[in-house]
Amino acid sequence: MAIYAIWNNKGGVGKSYLTFQLASEYARQNPHKKVLVVDLCPQANSSSMFLGGMNQGEVKLTQIHTHQPKRTISGYIEERIRSPYMSPSTGSSYITQVSQYNDEVPSNVYLVVGDEQLETQSSRVSSATNPGPQDAWRIVHLWIKDLITDVQNSWNDDSNCVFIDCNPSFSIYTELALTAAERLIIPFSADGSSKRAVKAVLALVYGVQRHSGDPLSEFFLNSKRYVMALPTIYMYVGNRLTQMNSSSASAFRTVVNEIGEEIWGVWRTASQFFYIHPSGGSTPISQRAFKEMFQYKVNDANTASVVSGALGIPIASLTAGQKNVAGRSVTVNQSQLDRQVPNIQELVQKIE
Numbered sequence: 001m002a003i004y005a006i007w008n009n010k011g012g013v014g015k016s017y018l019t020f021q022l023a024s025e026y027a028r029q030n031p032h033k034k035v036l037v038v039d040l041c042p043q044a045n046s047s048s049m050f051l052g053g054m055n056q057g058e059v060k061l062t063q064i065h066t067h068q069p070k071r072t073i074s075g076y077i078e079e080r081i082r083s084p085y086m087s088p089s090t091g092s093s094y095i096t097q098v099s100q101y102n103d104e105v106p107s108n109v110y111l112v113v114g115d116e117q118l119e120t121q122s123s124r125v126s127s128a129t130n131p132g133p134q135d136a137w138r139i140v141h142l143w144i145k146d147l148i149t150d151v152q153n154s155w156n157d158d159s160n161c162v163f164i165d166c167n168p169s170f171s172i173y174t175e176l177a178l179t180a181a182e183r184l185i186i187p188f189s190a191d192g193s194s195k196r197a198v199k200a201v202l203a204l205v206y207g208v209q210r211h212s213g214d215p216l217s218e219f220f221l222n223s224k225r226y227v228m229a230l231p232t233i234y235m236y237v238g239n240r241l242t243q244m245n246s247s248s249a250s251a252f253r254t255v256v257n258e259i260g261e262e263i264w265g266v267w268r269t270a271s272q273f274f275y276i277h278p279s280g281g282s283t284p285i286s287q288r289a290f291k292e293m294f295q296y297k298v299n300d301a302n303t304a305s306v307v308s309g310a311l312g313i314p315i316a317s318l319t320a321g322q323k324n325v326a327g328r329s330v331t332v333n334q335s336q337l338d339r340q341v342p343n344i345q346e347l348v349q350k351i352e
């Protein structure tokens with residue numbers, strides 16, 4: 001049983017896409033385990049994919065959003081705003097079995113549906129942290145942890161796995177996600193700003209200062225003050241790597257290596273921020289062994305990725321051929337699938 005947050009302090013790096021692919025594939029590889037996805041991003045992109053993609057998924061989302069009582073993440077947050085310091089233990093009533101809406105997703109996947117209302121609720125969540133009881137900050141930061149515990153208790157068995165899709169910004173919800181998670185998956189794309197974003201993650205969560213004297217994040221300071229556990233880095237994933245031609249492939253490799261160096265540097269001075277994989281053997285001592293445990297890549301599968309997300313079909317179940325996307329016929333090639341499916345499968349095999 002593990003709780004993963006998928007976060008990087010940057011949009012468009014594939015957090016939602018990978019949440020969809022990893023959770024679906026994990027469920028396929030582990031049919032006897034229940035998988036919970038918590039969509040903590042107001043854009044609800046991963047929810048839309050789980051519920052059937054661009055057309056079907058959006059219709060289902062609206063259906064779920066307009067149903068009363070509201071069984072989405074915002075419904076739960078609303079309940080917690082009313083009862084900030086005492087858990088109502090109602091988390092399990094906020095989950096949706098995805099296969100009831102989209103039979104392409106394995107039946108062991110459950111979702112706390114994302115909701116744009118999170119945005120309008122966020123100032124009320126923040127104000128619940130202060131004033132209040134002396135440790136209001138700590139109690140509010142445990143809301144998502146409480147939600148997950150409620151669901152796990154209702155399942156009554158330990159063999160489950162949780163994925164939390166996060167907002168790119170370091171919002172209150174990202175803080176709640178990080179407090180709930182045990183392990184952090186950091187996707188990044190191969191560009192310069194991704195390197196900056198990875199540094200921001202290290203600074204905001206672990207207090208790894210970029211320049212001495214930089215102010216530390218409130219989250220880092222309060223987590224320390226209240227002795228709260230932080231998630232540790234489980235993997236960082238170079239995503240959407242292109243294999244278009246050898247020069248772009250080598251440019252991508254250069255950026256990925258730079259980010260790898262950055263994270264390797266952190267490991268050498270602060271290995272306590274990393275999660276040694278349970279069946280990964282001993283603590284890595286060489287850079288090569290470090291990369292083997294922590295660094296992964298997912299190639300860009302072009303049209304196949306677009307179709308997978310747009311139709312809500314996990315990439316490992318997608319087949320080659322003509323597909324209908326929003327009334328247009330598009331072709332998925334086997335070569336596109338071969339580029340990404342093994343990446344996703346291999347990555348999921350490391351998720352324990």
Ligand SMILES: Nc1ncnc2c1ncn2[C@@H]1O[C@H](COP(=O)(O)OP(=O)(O)O)[C@@H](O)[C@H]1O
Binds near residue numbers: 012306
């Ligand atoms: N490996 C990939 N191959 C192809 N397209 C991808 C891949 N990962 C993400 N995408 C696409 O890139 C865009 C941004 O991804 P998304 O998951 O929404 O990013 P984030 O959640 O980090 O903001 C989406 O259109 C998504 O479908």
Ligand SMILES: [Mg+2]
Binds near residue numbers: 015016041045046
């Ligand atoms: Mg997203």
